[in-house]
Amino acid sequence: xxxxxxxxxxxxxxxGIAAKGALLLIKNEASIKVQVMVSILVTCxxxxxxxxxxxxxxxxxxxxxxxxxESINSAVEEIxxxxxxxxxxxxxxxxxxxxxxxxxxxTIAIFIAMIIYIPKI
Numbered sequence: 001x002x003x004x005x006x007x008x009x010x011x012x013x014x015x016g017i018a019a020k021g022a023l024l025l026i027k028n029e030a031s032i033k034v035q036v037m038v039s040i041l042v043t044c045x046x047x048x049x050x051x052x053x054x055x056x057x058x059x060x061x062x063x064x065x066x067x068x069x070e071s072i073n074s075a076v077e078e079i080x081x082x083x084x085x086x087x088x089x090x091x092x093x094x095x096x097x098x099x100x101x102x103x104x105x106x107t108i109a110i111f112i113a114m115i116i117y118i119p120k121i
């Protein structure tokens with residue numbers, strides 16, 4: 001990005017870079033592929049069960065939370081492996097903590113899905 005470009009042009013370039021990053025994740029990370037598939041299934045379930053606007057908002061927030069934490073976890077793992085490719089106790093701890101964040105997000109998303117869908121089933 002160039003300083004000479006307008007604010008709008010720079011923002012559009014940033015969105016393009018972010019979209020490229022998302023596509024790289026989907027292409028290269030098995031965990032993101034699984035999360036995207038689950039997101040699609042839950043979205044289809046939302047249409048099937050005709051969930052309310054509030055339920056849609058909460059569901060979309062949960063999907064975003066899981067995909068975002070999974071993405072950050074993948075980035076942390078890549079950085080950790082780049083900095084220290086061999087096994088190291090501290091690197092292992094960092095990677096485990098990042099994975100723990102995904103666990104928290106995923107667990108909450110499961111509870112949200114249960115609260116939304118169990119009464120409809």
